[in-house]
Amino acid sequence: MTITSERTSNPIRAIVDNMKIAPNPAKPVISLALGDPTVFGNFNVHKSVTDTLTKHLISGKANGYPPAHGMEAARAAIAKKYTVEAAPLTANDVIIASGCSGAIDLCITAMANPGQTILLPRPGFPLYQTLADSKGIKIKYYNLDPKRNWEIDLVHLESLIDSTTAFILINNPSNPCGSNFSRPHLESVLALAEKHYLPILADEIYADMVFEGQTFTPLASIPSPVPVVSVGGLAKRWLVPGWRVGWILVHDRPQNPVLGAIRTSLLKLSQLIIGANSVIQAALPEILHDTPQEFYDHTNAQLEKHAKVVQEELGKVSGLQIVVPQGAMYVMVGVDVTQFKDIPNDIVFTEFLMAEESVMALPGQCFGYPNFFRIVTCPVEDKLREACRRIAELCARHHV
Numbered sequence: 001m002t003i004t005s006e007r008t009s010n011p012i013r014a015i016v017d018n019m020k021i022a023p024n025p026a027k028p029v030i031s032l033a034l035g036d037p038t039v040f041g042n043f044n045v046h047k048s049v050t051d052t053l054t055k056h057l058i059s060g061k062a063n064g065y066p067p068a069h070g071m072e073a074a075r076a077a078i079a080k081k082y083t084v085e086a087a088p089l090t091a092n093d094v095i096i097a098s099g100c101s102g103a104i105d106l107c108i109t110a111m112a113n114p115g116q117t118i119l120l121p122r123p124g125f126p127l128y129q130t131l132a133d134s135k136g137i138k139i140k141y142y143n144l145d146p147k148r149n150w151e152i153d154l155v156h157l158e159s160l161i162d163s164t165t166a167f168i169l170i171n172n173p174s175n176p177c178g179s180n181f182s183r184p185h186l187e188s189v190l191a192l193a194e195k196h197y198l199p200i201l202a203d204e205i206y207a208d209m210v211f212e213g214q215t216f217t218p219l220a221s222i223p224s225p226v227p228v229v230s231v232g233g234l235a236k237r238w239l240v241p242g243w244r245v246g247w248i249l250v251h252d253r254p255q256n257p258v259l260g261a262i263r264t265s266l267l268k269l270s271q272l273i274i275g276a277n278s279v280i281q282a283a284l285p286e287i288l289h290d291t292p293q294e295f296y297d298h299t300n301a302q303l304e305k306h307a308k309v310v311q312e313e314l315g316k317v318s319g320l321q322i323v324v325p326q327g328a329m330y331v332m333v334g335v336d337v338t339q340f341k342d343i344p345n346d347i348v349f350t351e352f353l354m355a356e357e358s359v360m361a362l363p364g365q366c367f368g369y370p371n372f373f374r375i376v377t378c379p380v381e382d383k384l385r386e387a388c389r390r391i392a393e394l395c396a397r398h399h400v
Contacts, residue, residue: 007133011126012366021351023358030387031360032375035175035329036241042380043239043302046295052286053279062282069270070096070247070281077285078247084221087228087251095266098276100205100233100246105131107201107229107248110265112137112166118201119160119168121152123332123369125175125203138164141368146323146334150179158192167199173206173216176367176374177332178307178325180210183217190224199259202230205246208296209237210327211304220251227252227259234280236329237296238287245276245284303329306377306384313388317395331375332364340398346371352398357390 023029037043056062069075072091079089097103104127112118114136120128122141132139142157144150157168170189173180181189193200202219210216220228233246248266252259280287307324310331315322321334335349343349346363350373353359364372377384 004134007136009133010130011368012362021354023354023360024356027358027390029358029360030379030383030390032379032384032387033360033362035376035378037236037239037329037378038241040379040383043299043378045239046291048291048295049238049240049283049287052290053283056282057279062279064278066096066275066278066281068273068275069267070094070275071278071284074281074284075247077288078249081288082218082230082232082249084218084251086223087220087253089249089251093250093252093263095248095250095270096276096281097231097233097246097248097270098273099241099244100203100231100235101127102244102276103231103233103246103248104128104201104203106266106269107231108132108137109135109269110262111199111201111229115164116166117162117164118166119157121169121171121174123150123176123364123367123372125171126366126368128169129368137166142168144174144177144179146332146372149326150174150177150323150332151181151185152189154188154192157189158196161196161198165196165198167201168193169201169203170219171203172219173209173327174330175206175328176330176362176364177323178328178330179323180214180216180326180328183215183222186217186219187222187224190219190222190226193226194224199227199229199262202228204230204232206236206328207232209300209303209329211300211307211325214326216327220249225253225256227256229259229262234287237299238291239299243277243280245280300327303327303377306379306381307331309381309384310375310377310388313385314391317392319395319399320391325377329377331377332369332372333375335371335373337371339400340395341400343398346373349373353391353394356397357394359387359390361391 075091075094083089117138140160143153228251230249235241319339350363
């Protein structure tokens, strides 16, 4: 076994694979575990997207190898979509990757060397740790505060910075938290990064997927000398995670351009594989710029409605605490283990939930945050309500 494979692990798999709990045969399984909006058939790609993709497929003009870093027309369309005055983009500032996870992989490799440290959110998407570990990059976790809608604990974050720190990673809107940072909070994050001369990697795969009364602020849109590399993709907002097209945006600040070496590294690393799907790249200009706004609005409204279902069904359950989401497709639920007679932690809670109620949810320890569990809000409403009612029944059965 190679050194790389030995140090590679997935925190979710490490926990879930060891659970191996059979569901209750008397109840059909409802999974609230997988962040895939397509599973239940109620979140579907817009017809205009499939029509343009079909057109490019039938044309036969996009069947060859694309450039490793992406077709120029596709990169130009991404740049046009996401350019901001504080950090303008051109096609040369965009690299297309195999999904947003592929984009994150390239960025972590380009922005940190083995032995350096990167700062990751807790709770946070576990793939960050998996990728860093595989490359011999060290990690430190900064805390998010559930009492403040999962804002970053800036004092704790700053306490982790030392001479080995390569960059700060932020995920906004958040998986698993469903939070959306305010502009003032993001300004504070940038001020801290500026103080310590650190770049930021912004995972914005859930960009613009926020609820009524919320505004998504791209980090690079805030004037600052801090260089920002952001990643995104089609998976979530366009409801096509299997299409595997993501992108990297190199937001080098015009007044302080310092990302030249990272840009070069990203281009070289993009050549490790052939690149993302050519047909979807050919369709990207129309997907990004011609999909009607009502499609996005409907998706966000549906997700917000489902988040409110979880609040309604579980908000008054003794022993549970809902952290009200502001966007994305997740709700984090706290478990007060002192209120249960035989549930010492979140892993046991989710094991009982599967064994007794046939409901699958991920324990908070998958995201580095014990005594919480994550609910995905994508199921159709009746299934989501049924799952929540089963969770409530489990809580009543095991309550002290």
